[in-house]
Amino acid sequence: MLRKIDRDVKRFKQIVRGIIKKDFRKYLTQGELIGRQGKHLVSIPIPQIEIPRFRFSWREAGGVGQGEGDVGDPLEGAPGTAQGEHILEVEVNLEELASILGEELELPRIQPRGRRVIPVEKVKYSNIRKVGPETLRHFKRTFREALKRQIAMGTYDPGNPVIVPIREDRRYRSWHLREVPESNAVIIFCMDVSGSMGDQQKEIVRVASFWIDTWLRSQYKSLDNVYVVHEAFAKEVDPHTFYHLRESGGTKISTAYELVNQIIDTRFHPEAWNVYLFHFSDGENSDSRDTDLCLEILRRDLLPKLNLFCFGQVRSSYGGGRFKTDLEEAFPGEPQIVTSEIRDKDEIYDAIKRFLGKGL
DSSP, X not given: OOOHHHHHHHHHHHHHHHHHHHXXXXXXXXXXXXXXXXXXXXXXXXXXXXXXXXXXXXXXXXXXXXXXXXXXXXXXXXXXXXXXXXEEEEEEEHHHHHHHHHHHHTXXXXXXXXXXXXXXXXXXXXXXXXXXXXXXXXHHHHHHHHHHHHHHHTOOOTTSOOOOOOGGGOOEEEEEEEXXXXXXXXXXXXXXXXXXXXXXXXXXHHHHHHHHHHHHHHHOSEEEEEEEEEXXXXXXXXXXXXXXXXXXSXXXXXXXXXXXXXXXXXXXXXXTOEEEEEEEEOSOXXXXXXXXXXHHHIIIIIGGGOSEEEEEEEOBTTBOOSHHHHHHHHSTTOTTEEEEEEOSGGGHHHHHHHHHTTOO
């Protein structure tokens, strides 16, 4: 039975959830929110909400701090005339945030591919044995065996129902191993860091990547991340480098796809992993020959291994290239490929909905 305070806490959480959903599009584009991310919690500033507080009953009113006056009356100094803005920072765990994301964007639940389901052994205590450690003795079954024995031997007295188990009566809980399907997944984030990708474009990639990671992490028990950057050459980096690296030079997208293919082959075999590739670039490539090579690597090597390949073309100050168009022309109607143009932070919302809307 729920206590009153539990019901109040639940109601307060529902109010907070409703306010977050109401302004979710705004929160989704805020890089500041990601900066507030802890290990499992995100602090979200919410205006216009009444903070829960203790309140005395009328019989207990009075005492220090309970004198005459209205809310907002200053204690000292000159009073202000403008109404203050009350902002409360609430902590929301990432699972709850993913749930709100799924509801708001109407995202389908992901069904992992069957051939990428790994059987893992789980221990379940469901058997009874005559031997075992004393810590696992099943007292109810032990006394039942003793009762059956005493009745069979004619030593049980209903007027004096004393049951004394002997060694042969003892029963112990036992376990067996059963295979439970469990899915693993890896997200490979790939970003163009050539000279045409500025800080604004990288911020868009950072925000979009956070929400993609939050959603997929809610769909899989085990999720790994890999970060790859490229310009004329590609390399694997850590998350901090991925979002803060500044490089110049040209762009050769095929180097990134070749590296991603090597990473999948060596560490994330498609038979055991659900593999997602998200590539962000301004769409500029060195030349058409490299674009042809990219399409060939995708068709021959990557698509058979991927659950989903998403290409986000981020508009830079130099405009946008045609790699997104090349992909759409080369793979018309391909369900594993999703492309989206992201001109500014306001379009992150629609891009994420396109990327994750297929439930692959």
